[in-house]
Amino acid sequence: MVTDAQGLQVTGAAESAVALDHAISDYFGWKGDPVGRLQDAVDEDPDFSLGSSAIASLFLLGGFRADHPRVATALAAAERAGAGTTSRETRHLAAVKTLAAGGIAGAIDLWESILVDHPTDALALRFAHDAYFCLGQSVSIRDSIARVLPHWDPQGENYGYILGQYAFGLEEAGELRRAEKIAHAAIARNAEDGWAIHAVAHVLETESRQAEGIAFLQAARPSWRRAHALAVHNGWHLALYLIEEERFDKVLIDYDQYVAPKLPGDFLLDLVDASALLWRLELAGADVGDRWGAVAAQWLTHVDDHVLVFNDLHIALAVARAGNPLDIERLRRSLELYKREGQGDSHRVMAEVGRRLIDGVLAFAAGEYARAVELIVPVRYHAYRIGGSHAQRDLITQTLIAAAERAGQLSLTRALLAERIAVRPTERTRQHYASVGGAGNFAFNAI
Structure with a gap:
């Protein structure tokens, strides 16, 4: 019987189990090439069903559509190798097929059922982790x-x-x-x-420990750069601290050195970070020049994917700020088609929350600030459903504050800033609050 590093049975050759262990280590470490390792093993060992189903899961959780040839090929290979697989491996295949059909929550249920019986199943654990992140x-x-x-x-x-x-x-x-x-x-x-x-x-x-954050990430940069698939994102976190300290030039230097060269690589997390970073810089008052064009051009290759609402929102940020009316209309048409023909968990989130957020940022970019407020306010406390982290979704709050202020809705602006100071009491936010006539009593922050 062949087993992996956790002692779990693997159907296939001993070399396939070794490849699986290496791929898991790469996946958890955001390094190497887990898909490549697994694909090499599957090519040598067609009975390695778990390798094929894992490849499909990695692609889908990475933002690929279910009808992408790499996903379809991996699913077909897993199906062909299905005879003789263990119950655990069969459930892995069922989970990825559910995910491919748009059932993120259903896939999670299957991965969690594996973990009840096999709590050291590293793939099920990380797949569930990533899928929960997709649902916020x-x-x-x-x-x-x-x-x-x-x-x-x-x-x-x-x-x-x-x-x-x-x-x-x-x-x-x-x-x-x-x-x-x-x-x-x-x-x-x-x-x-x-x-x-x-x-x-x-x-x-x-x-709001910006100085500590800058020191920590700058000191650790040689280490976190080696986790290459997460390097842009950890750099994005460094940029958040620098933006709060209004060190915009440093952020743009890092963007040009570390982010822009990776855009053609088409890794969706990098595209997300590029959109979010440029948008936050502009909200803070920085001039990002002509950098939006390259981000929008790369995102437009995914305009019809609609895998996650979170991704669609970041497509909207880039397309809106790049400012090509034809591209904006292309996005709107694609969203309307998805509204009519889409299915699954992400489609439901888009209908109930996502479309208002996307239309809100499009309105904001068009200078329709009152309309942006009108669209975003009713769903702001449901925005977690689009996925991502609290820090990533904070962009929505920042956009709403800017929209309220630019729309001349100063009472709402003050209310939103008071709310923000209570949870992120930075000097920059305090100054912003004072500049719109906010009251000065925040003694409760010391309680």
């Missing part, structure tokens, strides 16, 4: 790890990565002290654990 389910990100953590060997190779995942879940669930402590424990095990570094970055951003 912060508490589930935390609890999914908590349920299995006692079963993992603290001396095992990937235990530190599991701690890093748990730290991020704790941060998203608001347990900042535990999150920071556990993230640092993960980093002590592996200084190049990009996700654990990312968890610390979230804590420092949430607590």
Whole structure:
């Protein structure tokens, strides 16, 4: 019987199990090429069903459409190799087929059922983690790890990565002290654990500890750059601190050096970060020049994908600011077609929340600020459903504040800024509040 590093049975050759272990380590570490490792193993071992289903899951969770040839090929290979597979492997295939049909929540249920029986199934654990992130389910990100953590060997190779995942879940669930402590424990095990570094970055951003955040990420940059698939995103976190300190020139230098060259690589998280970063810079008053054009051009190759509302929102940011009316109309037409013909969990989120947010940012970019406020306010507390983290979705709040102010709705602006100071009491926000006539009594922040 062939087993993986966790002692779980794997149908296929011994070399396939070794490839699986390497791919899992790469996947958790945001490094290497997990798909490539698995594909090489499948090419040599067609009976390696779990390898093929994992490839399909990785593509789908990475933003590929279900009808993409790489996804379809992987699913077909997993189906062909289905005879003789274990119950665990059969459920992995069922989960990815559910995901391909638009059932993110249903796929999660199947991965969680695997974890009940096999709590050290690293693929099920990370797939569920990523899928919860797609749905914005912060508490589930935390609890999914908590349920299995006692079963993992603290001396095992990937235990530190599991701690890093748990730290991020704790941060998203608001347990900042535990999150920071556990993230640092993960980093002590592996200084190049990009996700654990990312968890610390979230804590420092949430607590408005900008100076600490800058020092931490700059010192750790040689380490987190090696987690290449997360490098732009950790750089994005550094940019958030710098923007709050109005060090716009430094942010743009880093953008040109580290972000812009990666746009042609078409990694969707990099495109998300590029859109969000340029939008936040402009909200803060920076001039980003002609940088929007390249971001919009790359995003437009995905304008009809509609895999996640979160991605569609960032397409809208880029297309709106690049300013080509034909591209904006192309996006609107695609969204209307998706409204009529789409299905699944993301389609439901788009109908109930996402379209208002997208139309809101399009209105904002067009200078229709009152319309942007009208669109965003009713769904702002449901925006978590589009996925992403609290820090990423904060862009929506920042846009709403700017829209209210530019629309001349100063009472709403003051109310939103007072709300913001209560959770992110930065000097820049305080000055903004004072500039629109806000009251000065924030003694409750010290309570």
